[in-house]
Amino acid sequence: MKAIKYTGLVIFLIGLAIFTGSIFTGSFNLTSAELDEFIKEKKYKNEYIKKELTEAVVTSKKINIFEFSTRVRNAFEEANKPYYNLIDKYNKEKKWDKKGAQYQYIINGKPHTLSYTLAKKAGSGFVKENAGLLWFLTFGLAIIGALLFMLPNLILLGKPGIKNNHIYHNSATNRGFIAWLVLIYLVVFYLVLYFYPDYIVNWTFILDPISNALNGGAASQWFVYGFLYCVVMLTMAVRMYIKYRHNKYQIIRTTSVLFFQIVFAFLIPEIMSSLNMPGYDFKNAFPLDYDFFFEWNLKSLTESGGIGIFILVWGIVLTLVIVPIMVYFFGKRWYCSWVCGCGGLAETLGDPYRQHSDKSLNAWKLERWLIHAVLVFSLVMTIITLYCYFSGAQSFLGINSQWIKDTYSFLIGAWFAGVIGTGFYPIFGNRVWCRFGCPLAAYLGLVQRFKSRFRITTNGGQCISCGNCSTYCEMGIDVRAYAQKGENIIRSSCVGCGVCSAVCPRGVLKLENGPEDGRINPTKILLGNDVDLMDLVNEK
Secondary structure, three states: OHHHHHHHHHHHHHHHHHHHHHHHOOEEOOOHHHHHHHHHHHOOOOOOHHHHHHHHHOOOOOOOHHHHHHHHHHHHHHHHHHHHHHHHHHHHOOOHHHHHHHHHHOOOOOHHHHHHHHHHHHEEOHHHHOHHHHHHHHHHHHHHHHHHHHOOHHHHOOOOOOOOOOOOOOOOOOOOHHHHHHHHHHHHHHHHHHHOHHHHHHHHHHHHHHHHHHHOOOOOHHHHHHHHHHHHHHHHHHHHHHHOOOOHHHHHHHHHHHHHHHHHHHHHHHHHHHOOOOOOOOOOOOOOOOOOOOHHHHHHHHOOOHHHHHHHHHHHHHHHHHHHHHHHHHOOHHHHOOOOHHHHHHHHOOHHHHHHOOOOHHHHHHHHHHHHHHHHHHHHHHHHHHHHHHHOOOEEOOEEHHHHHHHHHHHHHHHHHHHHOOOOHHHHOOOHHHHHOOHHHHHHHHHHHHOOOEEEEEOHHHOOOOOHHHHOOOOOOOHHHHHHHOOOEOOOOOOOOOHHHHHOOOOOEEEEEOOOOOOOOOOOOOOOOOOOHHHHHHHO
């Protein structure tokens, strides 16, 4: 069985290596006719762009993606430079009309995004011409290898039951060099995905056939991410099924997050796009869906007819009505552990690292300040955005609408949720984003703490203080401290994953939805003869 595991690991690494190495293959150049068609499609008014791009990419020389990106970005910069010079000139001369007229010729957009758009048209080579074969050599081999590595655990782990043997002796699960290699790979992946999409254009070629089948268009870097997200969750879910096969709650919960990620977050939006409707994830609630009230989204929805208005109303009702009602009856676990894609990735890909969550008091203090600060940031941004949308102004109380949206998108949407929130799984644990940054988790937590039927009840008399519950709490809660005293666990951060209960050898912990009365107050502790049992019975 171990031989099968090691064979699977080798196959997985081969698939991963081919996937990563495919970035460096292929050539990128255009003919004059293709360039003319591209400029016509984009409706550029800039009179210099054709000349600059012709010199940059209309060539018979084979250019790799990195050189191509540099050439294209320089070409756009040079094409815009004459107009920026005129803007500066007319600004100094106070010729405001002439200054304003120049902006129509400026080609706006992030440099690497502009490069990606052209690279998608200019690419050629083995990857693009053999998408099916490359899919098998990358995704296919990685999936087969991962399954071969995980399936033998059905036998090697012995009888059903939690097995965390040697987890702190393993370099992959105790911040060793393997964990750091995984961190580096994940961080680089997210940096490239968010900020250098043109560098991974070959990955989009691999998935073009699947994208065309689902939405009728070529794959983007976000399609690659969505597809990869689903594949990783689905594959790692097999590991969850094997590890937690003794626990029905974990089996059903894992199946639930898979369903909502694959169907609601991936398939439905892609199919909607193919039907010329706005691609929308119906489970994604504001403020996690922070751009829901951005001008471009509101304009898109209001111009999309009945379906757009329905989505707009649904998004508001989901946030203001459905979310708090569901939290009242079931706690924030209904979303964070059963529905949310971020939580789904954390519970599948991130499960091997859950023991790294910081349980210190300082971490708890930082958590409370940081997550609520992000919630306030998102609300302020939304208020400013809506004010500017309806008033036509550019700023509110001196805060520029575009600036605060760009700042939030960069700091929270990209760096916190992606680069740090997922990239740092192997070092900080699997719920860094959910615990310290997610504004929706903060909103759900406030409701759960003060107005909910959910709690984790404890039986202190059965607790043997083994510490399993605290060790494997991904949200950094010292569960054992509550269990030893027989107190109900009522914490804003608790996502109700149920792993603390699953790893308890004595059945001390139980997830419950009960009456609010007595929910927050700790139960009475029976120590020796300190309490007269008959008096206690008579009181009740």
